[in-house]
Amino acid sequence: MGRPTGTRWGWGRASAVAVTAVCLAYAPIAMTELWPYARPGAPAVGEWLLGRSVSPEFVAEAVRDRTGPYGRSLAPLIVHSVLGGLLMLLGPVQLLSAVRRRVRLHRIAGTVFAATVYASMAGAALYLVRTPPAEAFSGAAFWIVLATILAGTVGSLTFGVLAAVRGLPDLHQRWLLLCYGFLMTAPLLRLEWGVLPSLYPGLDLRDINRVAIMHLGALVSFGALLASRALDRRAAVPGLTGTWCPLPVRVAARLAGAAGLVWLTVAFLDGGTAGRRLLLAYLVPYAVTYAVIAVRAARAGARGADWAREEWSLHLTALCLAPAFSAATVPVLERTLGLDRATALVAGVGIGCGMLAYAAVTVVSLRILYAREVLRRRRESADPAADPAKDEDALEEARG
Template identity: 70%
Template sequence: MNHLKQAPWKRIAAVATVVVCVTYAPVAMTELWPYARPGAPAIGEWVLGKVVTPGYVAEALATRIAPYGRSLIPLVVHSVLGGALMLLGPVQLLSAVRRRARLHRIAGVAFAVTVYASMAGAALYLLRTAPEDAFGGASFWIVLATILLGTVLSVTFGTLAAVRRMPELHQRWMLLCYGFLMTAPLLRLEWGGLPLLLPGLPMEEINRVAIMHLGSLVVFGALLASRGMDRRGKSASMEGTWAPGPVLVLAHLAGAAGLVWITTGFLSEGASGRRLLGGFLIPYVITYAVMIHRHRAATRRGDSWAREEWRLHLTALCLAPALSAALALPLQHAMSLDRYTALASTVGIGCGVTAFAATTLLSLRVVHAHETARRASAPPLPHPTAPRTEQAAHAK
């Protein structure tokens, strides 16, 4: 844990994550009780009512009775197991940092099984709920489905990396998986915090603003955690880049065009569109600035491993607005959405999808580097004609 002691921000981030997870666990586990038994206590609703107003909570949750009632058992399974994941995550994190291998393996198996079971409950809910009946409408349904897919794929790739004994990839995929799971407690925090900045809005509108940036925040947090836990510097097998200068320039140009298209689309929707644009653009610019700074710092240090990881994720971040712009029209027609909903949906998933792609590309980069190093260190194979030459020499 020495590397955490050397950087106060790492300790603060680790402690904050553990506190949020442990605090949210009972909230998640009791969230569906009032729908199963009217009048049953729900910690999250009570706290949110105190932070904002009881009417703010009651107005939003009254619309959930019918949709949740059709999928109550899967939702209860999802929420209870989701609370368990909030407890298992810190166990995994701390056991990895303190190098408690046995505890880490046991907690990891329990974590993976729980993810699959919890996400199965969420999948049943989504399949039984029309997109327009989701809380916040079709855009939230699409974001939830994308997070579900990203969570399942991340834990699967993380497990495969552990089996293949590739700890650097295992760590990244599992942190990305937990980042996706952290959207749940962070969303509840935004339900309570955003009304201070945007007073008078109903919770459904607050929800729409939150999903504009939650995906980018959690994948960026997973990247920061990965870099914070990785103490490797230069790597001969990671010299060069899979995102050369021309590719990075083209990604910036495509991203700028996508940002112009997104900005124009949101500004045409009045006050609601301006709120969603702010919810997306401010965190996006901050994330971009941090990535640029970290990439340049790694370049100055000659840290080829960190430089390549920051470069791949920076390229992915630049491409996120372009992806959102490219997907909006096909999604609009495929799901019979209005233009505004399609735009909000693709903006909500853009950064998460491109960050997942960057982690996939980084994984291929690492596998290629390992294979290159293995071939370089392998002894040369004997020439197939050598035995015959030797036999001929003996015969003479």
């Protein structure tokens, strides 16, 4: 996988710099965020900034709403937040060491990163287990989204570690980028705390969080996809032929997605002003993400980059299915957790795009593994036309 050149590499560098800046800025915020809950009056960078970007009253409201839910699990939450700040520093180290081929540094930092993720997520898991969804900070919908992010973070990290152990750098890269995308929901949510009150004056923190979770999962998984495609410039993957997204699959996914979008739109519009606000927060990022992926898939096909087109197409199909998944999830959440329709609707939409992006990375991984299996069988075949030396070279190329 070579380094991109030209305008795309320029955009890639700008994005890497922006993500690094956000991570470095958020690290001290994360590490000090829960200090005031343990010792009232303790300094907290995030509270100080939020009080000046929004208002002291907004900060006081945020602290009041979190004091009760956090009080029951303060120690594990402090571990979670402090280690989360450390992860914000380790992430850019991982990315830069991988891009610059600093193998030893990458492995050492990667080991520390993995151990820190598991420990940090253990703290978050204790909070979620000890806190009933209805009593959680910002309510049951927020609890469900947090639990889904936690599962996605741990799962993607685990698959990434297994891929590294098996010598599959392209899969390792995709899973770890998705893992870090899920971690980025924390700083992005804080940014929305500072921006959304100016767009929706008068909303309390619970409603601000509801607006934010309408699109955070879609944004971070989309960012992970863009980063994966920027780092993987292969036009083809050895052993990969055909497509797992033929026309009937694409048509069926779009029809299901359209039906899901119609159902969600009607359900949100029944919620009056608040419903329209949430629908807008979902549809605009969704439409932009859909358009970008569709254009990239078409351009990849036009220039004959079969592998790029396949990966874009798999993710586009998953994105199309996300509204249908969310619509189907709403009645399940109502019946299993006893949620009202509005809460179940917010939770279902909040987890839809992130879960389908996770499914897309899983299918992409299976696609690559299947291509390698084709090469292996060809190598072991008694077919006299097969050239083992060429297959060995192809396998090495497929490994990156």
